[in-house]
Amino acid sequence: MTHAYVVRFVGGPLDGxxxxxxxxxxxxxxxxxxxxxxxxxxxxxxxxxxxxxxxxCEYHLRVVEAEG
Known part of the structure; x- marks a missing residue:
């Protein structure tokens, strides 16, 4: 069975x-x-x-800018 819709995760602990x-x-x-x-x-x-x-779609890890 082929799945037509794929959700990928990029970055962080769910990467890949x-x-x-x-x-x-x-x-x-x-x-x-x-x-x-x-x-x-x-x-x-x-x-x-x-x-x-x-x-x-892809979910990308949100990068938080360091304050300073």
Missing amino acids: RVDSFDRPQEEPKTTLTHVHLHEGPKIVHHYDLRYAVEYG
């Missing part, structure tokens, strides 16, 4: 992850939040949506 769906989501979320809860402090990463015409 690929999710496949039979059809696109009607309204994909513009931002996804990934939270690490592994033996230590909670670490939060935000991924922002970018469309990829060829196959679906």
Whole structure:
């Protein structure tokens, strides 16, 4: 079975992850939040949506500029 719609993750802990769906989501979320809860402090990463015409969409790790 071939999946027509692919969601890829770029950067951060989800880098390289690929999710496949039979059809696109009607309204994909513009931002996804990934939270690490592994033996230590909670670490939060935000991924922002970018469309990829060829196959679906990509969520790219949000880069936060250092203050200073």
